[in-house]
Amino acid sequence: MSADVTNIIFVLFKFLILFGFGLYIVFAAVILRQEQLMANVLEESFEPVLRFASFLHLVAAIGVFLLALLIL
Amino acid sequence: MPTVFEEKKKDKILVNRGPLVERTIMTPLTSFAVSPEGIRFETQEQEEKVVLFLRQHLVVLLGPLLLVILLALAPVLIFPVLFQYLTLPIDVPISYVIVGTAFWYVVTFGFALMSFLRWFFNIYVVTDKRIVDIDFIHLLYKEFSEARLDKIQDISFKSSGIFSVFFDFGDAYVQTAGGDLPNIEFLAVPSPARVVEAISDLLEKQKT
Numbered sequence: 001m002s003a004d005v006t007n008i009i010f011v012l013f014k015f016l017i018l019f020g021f022g023l024y025i026v027f028a029a030v031i032l033r034q035e036q037l038m039a040n041v042l043e044e045s046f047e048p049v050l051r052f053a054s055f056l057h058l059v060a061a062i063g064v065f066l067l068a069l070l071i072l
Numbered sequence: 073m074p075t076v077f078e079e080k081k082k083d084k085i086l087v088n089r090g091p092l093v094e095r096t097i098m099t100p101l102t103s104f105a106v107s108p109e110g111i112r113f114e115t116q117e118q119e120e121k122v123v124l125f126l127r128q129h130l131v132v133l134l135g136p137l138l139l140v141i142l143l144a145l146a147p148v149l150i151f152p153v154l155f156q157y158l159t160l161p162i163d164v165p166i167s168y169v170i171v172g173t174a175f176w177y178v179v180t181f182g183f184a185l186m187s188f189l190r191w192f193f194n195i196y197v198v199t200d201k202r203i204v205d206i207d208f209i210h211l212l213y214k215e216f217s218e219a220r221l222d223k224i225q226d227i228s229f230k231s232s233g234i235f236s237v238f239f240d241f242g243d244a245y246v247q248t249a250g251g252d253l254p255n256i257e258f259l260a261v262p263s264p265a266r267v268v269e270a271i272s273d274l275l276e277k278q279k280t
Contacts, residue, residue, distance in 0.1 A: 017171070041113060063174075
């Protein structure tokens with residue numbers, strides 16, 4: 001396979017990956033929002049830990065997106 | 073003859089495994105709590121007391137937990153072996169491997185989080201006035217159903233299978249009077265017999 005074709009494949013692949021990661025960020029944001037809504041349904045002392053975990057998940061999703069943007 | 077000693081009538085619920093008089097201290101993994109403190113649910117009235125607080129038995133988290141362990145170990149143990157026998161037409165750059173692995177772990181974390189949230193917010197509450205079932209079915213769908221104690225017609229439970237008998241969990245069914253009211257199902261709750269007896273006791277109390 002020639003170098004040009006390989007490069008085109010990788011560029012297309014990069015865009016697909018970034019699009020997928022972008023969708024995952026939306027999913028992570030929905031989890032965080034849903035967790036906040038459910039916290040209103042049930043008030044419990046452990047809830048801040050879950051909120052932090054949901055927030056961490058969103059940050060990790062954004063981090064992976066940025067990592068892909070920078071190094072791919 | 074004068075009464076020398078009179079036992080004070082305790083506000084207790086007698087069940088087949090002993091009285092439900094103790095107060096359960098809530099932990100993040102509590103799935104069966106009697107008169108728990110520090111917990112409130114949506115629409116709970118000021119004077120309304122939570123008698124029983126239930127989640128599904130912890131054993132339901134076993135499947136997701138095993139899957140999470142498998143997913144976490146896959147990039148370290150499974151993929152290297154798999155890629156030894158897989159020949160790709162192009163060399164995958166190391167940057168793709170790094171990003172792919174990082175994303176894999178984020179998704180694994182997301183799956184673990186979602187599984188736990190679903191379990192954590194899927195709750196059943198028995199108060200001195202009603203029975204509440206809050207289902208966090210999936211990300212964008214929650215269901216809230218309740219039945220007032222005076223509308224309850226019949227309660228039963230089912231526990232079948234080796235796992236259910238071994239870990240003592242099962243389904244409790246609360247049938248309500250009137251066609252428009254929902255029947256409430258407590259699925260895979262710990263000690264379903266105790267749950268049913270506790271509700272029966274509350275119903276008897278209410279009648280007297």
